[in-house]
Amino acid sequence: MNKKVSLKDIAQRVGVSTTLVSYVLNNQKENRIRKDVAQKIRDVAQELNYRTNQIAKSLKTKKTFTLGLIVADIANPFSSSLARIIEDEADRHNYTVIFGSSDENPQKSRKLIDTLLKRQVDGLIIAPPDGAASQIADLQRHHVPFVLIDRYFPDLKTSYVALDNCAAVYAAVDHLIDRGYRRIGLVTLQSSLYHMNERKRGYLAALKDRNLTFHKHWLKEISPDILKPEIERATDDLLAGPQPVEALLFTNNTVALHGLKYLQSLRLRIPDDLAIVCFDETDALDLFYTPITHIRQPLREIGQQATRILLETIDKTNKITQVNLQAELVVRESTSQMVSKLVHGR
Amino acid sequence: MNKKVSLKDIAQRVGVSTTLVSYVLNNQKENRIRKDVAQKIRDVAQELNYRTNQIAKSLKTKKTFTLGLIVADIANPFSSSLARIIEDEADRHNYTVIFGSSDENPQKSRKLIDTLLKRQVDGLIIAPPDGAASQIADLQRHHVPFVLIDRYFPDLKTSYVALDNCAAVYAAVDHLIDRGYRRIGLVTLQSSLYHMNERKRGYLAALKDRNLTFHKHWLKEISPDILKPEIERATDDLLAGPQPVEALLFTNNTVALHGLKYLQSLRLRIPDDLAIVCFDETDALDLFYTPITHIRQPLREIGQQATRILLETIDKTNKITQVNLQAELVVRESTSQMVSKLVHGR
DNA sequence: CTGAAAGCGCTTACAG
């Protein structure tokens, strides 16, 4: 790269001090600087194609205007949609974002936090993986500005923006019951993360409140490592036997994707053979032949609020803000009123 | 945040110079430094939880170990999949990545380049929007290390990693003709970007080489701003009249998504009523009731090669590398052998 | 209205 032009270069060219150049280019002390000198400085800066060295500026001001974002996997549409919203909101405040994917792995997440902190990001937005509670507690202890998204640790008093996952699933199950379904299965991920437990809790609570006895084989907890085969086996199980489930709820977009794919291959008729609700809204859902009832997270709200809260925290460091948002149940044909099995063969 | 600990803090605590601390922590001059002193320094660094200030280091070394990535839209799975691959490859070389979305807008792309350069990224990976040729030429003139991905400007001698788009579409159309289809439509985006033109060119060349006369109403060029209604109208057009098309090719993932959605709503039978080929592979495709023949880009290759080429360029600045990769046609049921219209009503 | 100087937290050529 060509030697970059610095304040000093401009100063020499104009015949003033770097102090003055700095003031002018930062629009400071405008009333105390001679108009013609200021203009000359601007002209030369323009002419030399000057570009602030943000690194040098940051070293001095101790502010990088950079945010660190740690998601589970930027290739997952849930993460990348959030990333886009955060990017835009950050940009609105002249912040830039560095991202990293943790792959739900606490070692990776720890390494990412370390890397980002070395780079002096002004704050972090983190979707923490299972097992990251201690790292988060560390951040807190060292007064690093951060806000959690999507997941959080109820034992830790930190800022976060998350969904009321229990209520979201509760509403979905309630809806299924309203529509006449009684044997309702849940396919979810094995995880000790709070948000996943909440989804399970919402399911159980809804069944209970409607006086449906829960059969434990209706609840399938899948290992994330061998997602596909396990989802297929779980689905087979749920549909086997004399009392197959009549409705199925998938608790996130990955599970839903593989689940729906498998149902497709089984040539099951939705909702006649099986009603379906999916957690998360994805473009993919639209291509399924039956429009799918799904739980829509307010992604824009999550991303924007997280960014704003983080920026506030960066300014005055002691505030903790916790935001719980409500999901929206988007009702489509995959949960139409149940038709008795004896009749539906039309 | 707590006052961060610096080399000086460690030096004072141990009673040595910062010089020594710097050498030890960077594993330099190891043979010249007393083992016990080195150990003591390491211990104290550990104890104080020291973390290098990468900003200060960068200012001195003029290297940030940061890459800038400009994609069209990080929320689009094509971009985010590439981002993930680039992230991993960069990480393998201890680089971190800052990203930004240009929304196919040259003003945004220019602003992003400016922001990233101010932040002293060591190099850029860019999927340039239509109209960005001059900015790219500027980068080149100022010897900024960069490599283009997905798109490039044939008039500019720059590094890039891209697909042989013409061959990709040619092969797809050829395949359709092999399978008995004669009236083949193309739905693509209005764009003067080379890669999009190449897709069109591949389509026309394939028809020509197989002696099929091209009817210009088979080629629909859609405005990206009003994608959905235009795709619907284009599809209607192509299917109307006494000579509707028998097969349709969508030239990218966004067009494909909207196109398939619309076909779905029309309750068209694929491939009986219409054969389909989509450009780009997405999870979404798997949910369509007929498995879709599609053009698969070697995303891993694109992302990894782009990253590696950029890192090479950063080291020795004068090299230009241009990589053209071949797509793979993944044949599925949406392009099964054509059945004569008179017979297919079984 | 303007500038000399210190300092942000590192690295590193040089001297001893």
Next chain:
DNA sequence: CTGAAAGCGCTTACAG
């Protein structure tokens, strides 16, 4: 084997 000192490119309190 170790350290004093200069310098990366900025900002800014202070002096005039």
